[in-house]
Amino acid sequence: MGLDDLPLRPDLRGQTPYGAPQLDVDVRLNTNENPFSPSAAVVASITEHVAQVAGGLNRYPDRDAVALRGALAGYVSERTGIEVTSNEVWPANGSNEVLQQLLQAFGGPGRSAVGFEPTYSMHRLICRGTGTDYLAHSRTDTFDVTPAVVQRAIGESNPDIVFLCTPNNPTGTAIGLDVIAELYDATSGVVIIDEAYAEFSSSPSAVTLLPGRERLVVVRTLSKALELAGARIGYAVANPSVVDALQLVRLPYHLSAVTQAVGLAALEHTAELLHRVEELTVQRDRIARSLEELGYDVHASEANFVFFGAIGDQRLMWNELVEASVLVRDVGVPGHLRVTAGTPDETDAFLEAIAAITKEPSL
Ligand SMILES: Cc1ncc(COP(=O)(O)O)c(C=O)c1O
Incomplete structure (x- = not known):
């Protein structure tokens, strides 16, 4: 029994669901989440309100x-x-x-x-x-x-x-x-x-x-x-x-x-949460600068991620980054990838991985 055996709406036949890959890697920079978990003060406040x-x-x-x-x-x-x-x-x-x-x-x-x-x-x-x-x-x-x-x-x-x-x-x-x-x-x-x-x-x-x-x-x-x-x-x-x-x-x-x-x-707790937004924009701008220095075409970002092009084969690079345990997003725009700003350590890991891939491309 599969989807084709069901009386599914005709316009849904053959379609695929939304699916950003959820892979088991060390550094997940693919769904534009905030890398910081809520602080102890926020967790305490959530616990109290839920109680x-x-x-x-x-x-x-x-x-x-x-x-x-x-x-x-x-x-x-x-x-x-x-x-x-x-x-x-x-x-x-x-x-x-x-x-x-x-x-x-x-x-x-x-x-x-x-x-x-x-x-x-x-x-x-x-x-x-x-x-x-x-x-x-x-x-x-x-x-x-x-x-x-x-x-x-x-x-x-x-x-x-x-x-x-x-x-x-x-x-x-x-x-x-x-x-x-x-x-x-x-x-x-x-x-x-x-x-x-x-x-x-x-x-x-x-x-x-x-x-x-x-x-x-x-x-x-x-x-x-x-x-x-x-x-x-x-x-x-x-x-x-x-x-x-x-x-x-x-x-x-x-x-x-x-x-x-x-x-x-x-x-x-918005004052505290927004303070960490500033930390993330610092990482975002660091990613943008470093990618530019590596020769990529970087689009000016006002979000918590960076979209960059001039990659050649983005699927190949996506795989190479996964091999380095870094997950970024291939949104299907040829020659482009998107990377979310992470913690300073996560950002370091991405920048090191991409610098190594850029110096020694597999193609
Ligand atoms: C542009 C945009 N809108 C909306 C959403 C959905 O966010 P949520 O449903 O978590 O509020 C996202 C999530 O990535 C997004 O990128």
């Missing part, structure tokens, strides 16, 4: 996650300088679930979404899962999204949804707020700004564009800068009417009491 809800786990959690939304609104207001209220915030199990809920509400069969490739592969996959047509448009040769790129995409596709990822995964490049504002004016669809890596960037957040733009949605996460990939907490910031729309499609009690408690605990 407080544990005795009530016989009951369903707060369906509207009111306390967590309040804490997220406070965090976003502090970071962006824009006064955000809890009815403009909607959390879910990772920003992937937020994106899925957005597609359930605004996409679906007979509707389309535009993305600018290369970009985060889950945008396409979430479209597939929700029966939304995904229309891929190319970035410029330097992987930028310019006003011309935007105008062409909207003109050709007239989409219901537009995805913009900034800083973009996998390229690390950021998109100017002027381009986002122009895109918003050019489309009548919902504009989703995926800011999973916002805290690593020196560019202003698209949250600053929200006033007066009710079709704009900024999606962010606690998985990257805030060291909580394992807790699965992401959130949207948008006009309250968008939050109302998401409540039409979310499953009841989608965010467990434990998850809400973990999020509340972490948000009490």
Whole structure:
């Protein structure tokens, strides 16, 4: 009995699931996680918050996650300088679930979404899962999204949804707020700004564009800068009417009491967590400089990873790095690889491995 024997939806036949390899290596720099585990103070705070809800786990959690939304609104207001209220915030199990809920509400069969490739592969996959047509448009040769790129995409596709990822995964490049504002004016669809890596960037957040733009949605996460990939907490910031729309499609009690408690605990420690973001940007910039010195074509990154080209055969290099017990990401862009900024030791291991491979290529 295999997939072909099941009455599977025809559009899912022959497809493959999302699958960043999870290999047993010493240095894992392939999924843009934060290499630092939560500090003892954060762990203690999480433990305390979870203990407080544990005795009530016989009951369903707060369906509207009111306390967590309040804490997220406070965090976003502090970071962006824009006064955000809890009815403009909607959390879910990772920003992937937020994106899925957005597609359930605004996409679906007979509707389309535009993305600018290369970009985060889950945008396409979430479209597939929700029966939304995904229309891929190319970035410029330097992987930028310019006003011309935007105008062409909207003109050709007239989409219901537009995805913009900034800083973009996998390229690390950021998109100017002027381009986002122009895109918003050019489309009548919902504009989703995926800011999973916002805290690593020196560019202003698209949250600053929200006033007066009710079709704009900024999606962010606690998985990257805030060291909580394992807790699965992401959130949207948008006009309250968008939050109302998401409540039409979310499953009841989608965010467990434990998850809400973990999020509340972490948000009490943002100053400390953000301090370590600075340490990571130091490692990111060290990787970029070293790769440039080795002769690679490095794209300016505002995230916690570096995308580099002029590799020749990236699959071969990926394998050679795995042999050196270092896992990076081949996102399928010929001649390019993506490496996540690690701890200083992990970064050393990657830089030593790639320097050795560069000096003695197998080809
Ligand atoms: C651009 C982007 N958006 C969203 C996500 C999903 O993050 P999560 O579901 O952990 O919040 C990722 C994860 O790598 C990402 O790179």
